[in-house]
Amino acid sequence: MKECNLICGSFLALQDGDGSRELSEQAARHFDACPDCREEFQWYGLAVHALSRIEPVEPPPDFLRQLNRRLDELRPPSYLDHIREFFSFSARHIPIPVGVCALVACAVLGVLLYQGPPLDPASLVSMVRQEPATSGPEAGVTAPPGPQTTVPAEKRRRPQVSLPVDAPEIRPLAMAPKRRLTGEYGTLSKSLRNPTIADIVGADNVTVESHTAATVAESFKHHVLPRLNGRIVEEQVKNADGEIVLGVAIPSSAYGAMNSELLNHGALVSGAGSGVQPPRRSQTDDYVRVYIRFTRPQQ
Amino acid sequence: MERFLETILGLLCLNWVSWFVGAIVEAPEESDDQLVKECVQGNRKAFDRLVEKYHKRIYNLAYRFVNDPEEASDLAQEIFTAAFQNIKRFRGDAKFSTWLFQIASNRGKNRFKYLKRRGLLGNRSHSDGDDDREPTDSSVPDPSANPEELLAGAQIQKIVQDAIDDLEPDHREIVILRDIEGFSYEEIAHMLNLPEGTTKSRLHRARMIVKDKLKKVLS
Numbered sequence: 001m002k003e004c005n006l007i008c009g010s011f012l013a014l015q016d017g018d019g020s021r022e023l024s025e026q027a028a029r030h031f032d033a034c035p036d037c038r039e040e041f042q043w044y045g046l047a048v049h050a051l052s053r054i055e056p057v058e059p060p061p062d063f064l065r066q067l068n069r070r071l072d073e074l075r076p077p078s079y080l081d082h083i084r085e086f087f088s089f090s091a092r093h094i095p096i097p098v099g100v101c102a103l104v105a106c107a108v109l110g111v112l113l114y115q116g117p118p119l120d121p122a123s124l125v126s127m128v129r130q131e132p133a134t135s136g137p138e139a140g141v142t143a144p145p146g147p148q149t150t151v152p153a154e155k156r157r158r159p160q161v162s163l164p165v166d167a168p169e170i171r172p173l174a175m176a177p178k179r180r181l182t183g184e185y186g187t188l189s190k191s192l193r194n195p196t197i198a199d200i201v202g203a204d205n206v207t208v209e210s211h212t213a214a215t216v217a218e219s220f221k222h223h224v225l226p227r228l229n230g231r232i233v234e235e236q237v238k239n240a241d242g243e244i245v246l247g248v249a250i251p252s253s254a255y256g257a258m259n260s261e262l263l264n265h266g267a268l269v270s271g272a273g274s275g276v277q278p279p280r281r282s283q284t285d286d287y288v289r290v291y292i293r294f295t296r297p298q299q
Numbered sequence: 300m301e302r303f304l305e306t307i308l309g310l311l312c313l314n315w316v317s318w319f320v321g322a323i324v325e326a327p328e329e330s331d332d333q334l335v336k337e338c339v340q341g342n343r344k345a346f347d348r349l350v351e352k353y354h355k356r357i358y359n360l361a362y363r364f365v366n367d368p369e370e371a372s373d374l375a376q377e378i379f380t381a382a383f384q385n386i387k388r389f390r391g392d393a394k395f396s397t398w399l400f401q402i403a404s405n406r407g408k409n410r411f412k413y414l415k416r417r418g419l420l421g422n423r424s425h426s427d428g429d430d431d432r433e434p435t436d437s438s439v440p441d442p443s444a445n446p447e448e449l450l451a452g453a454q455i456q457k458i459v460q461d462a463i464d465d466l467e468p469d470h471r472e473i474v475i476l477r478d479i480e481g482f483s484y485e486e487i488a489h490m491l492n493l494p495e496g497t498t499k500s501r502l503h504r505a506r507m508i509v510k511d512k513l514k515k516v517l518s
Contacts, residue, residue: 011506057358064350
């Protein structure tokens with residue numbers, strides 16, 4: 001009986017197989033002699049086997065949803081959480097189509113950027129070299145923001161023009177902001193009486209360089225300007241070198257066309273061109289005032 | 300290398316791309332330690348992944364404690380909620396699973412006591428102590444037969460669960476942790492804050508009770 005109690009108390013070690021060899025041999029001998037203990041050990045093993053073979057119970061289908069709701073009630077997610085999630089690597093639940101679309105969008109954007117037109121270094125120089133205006137808006141005249149700060153993409157490439165044989169060396173020139181006329185020209189003429197147009201112009205308007213500056217100016221006055229419905233506001237020969245300054249008023253919609261015409265006359269105009277459109281005005285009688293300096297190229 | 304790529308893509312705010320690449324490459328499963336670290340930093344998604352990993356085992360453990368699907372679901376949610384609230388206290392000197400099942404065991408035992416005190420333990424078809432139930436012929440196998448055949452019957456599952464239900468809470472938790480969940484004696488001793496010898500002696504007594512129950516019903 002004493003040995004039965006000892007063996008019975010060792011069932012755990014015997015079942016788990018971590019008893020000593022002496023214990024195992026003693027138990028084997030005892031089981032041969034004691035059928036009751038042997039049967040008890042068999043039932044013990046059966047119980048352990050039954051416990052380890054018990055089938056797992058599956059949670060209800062909405063278990064995770066209920067748990068998430070419970071966790072959400074503990075701490076509502078803040079905006080910071082959303083931002084952190086967006087910039088983290090843990091977004092495991094993003095649908096695959098969304099990820100694929102993002103990837104495709106990145107690829108398309110990359111291809112578009114790669115195939116874009118290269119920037120012309122000369123146009124970059126002209127963009128940088130913008131000379132400041134020497135005079136501010138006068139009474140009765142408002143100066144709209146000119147195109148000197150931004151150059152449209154299509155103007156990054158120079159238009160193909162036919163230059164005369166004696167065309168000057170290409171130099172980037174300056175373009176001043178256009179000035180818009182309001183009302184009748186009389187107001188403008190009155191406001192321009194003093195100081196002189198030459199003083200006002202300075203360098204911040206369209207400058208045309210040509211060896212035949214006088215011819216170009218005459219052609220511009222008599223052929224181009226009427227086609228554009230423009231008018232000469234002021235005209236002055238500034239110095240003995242034949243530099244001519246024209247103050248013209250043209251419809252704002254004709255500004256680009258005027259620059260194209262100047263280019264077609266064999267001149268070089270920097271910072272403006274046929275594609276440049278001044279700021280749109282709703283009225284049809286919106287005019288811009290432009291000073292054009294026709295000058296010979298410096299040697 | 301993979302972590303480096305993830306970092307670079309993250310800096311470029313291309314975590315979606317990172318996720319997509321990760322989904323293709325089939326990154327290895329994150330360890331519990333890494334997920335816990337992210338949880339402590341406030342990443343709720345990391346905790347969700349831990350829940351996904353352990354919710355079946357925790358629910359199963361809860362069911363063994365209360366033997367009722369509704370109660371088990373509520374208990375399992377309570378266990379995860381407690382873990383979520385206390386995860387910053389997890390020191391990392393044991394495995395996360397050990398820590399989680401320690402919470403589960405304590406909560407399960409308390410819930411069982413609560414229900415028993417109020418007589419709310421449901422689905423209890425068995426009776427305490429003297430069981431005068433007459434088992435059907437199909438549930439009376441020969442103990443000398445093959446154990447696989449003996450345990451194949453569906454009714455055995457119920458008899459074993461009833462045997463577990465008859466155990467005292469201290470015995471019940473140790474049987475669940477060792478024989479059902481398969482934790483080592485060392486882990487159980489750590490969970491229950493008991494010496495290993497005490498753990499073994501408790502388990503032995505619990506098994507003997509289950510053995511007697513099975514013998515009584517099946518023989």
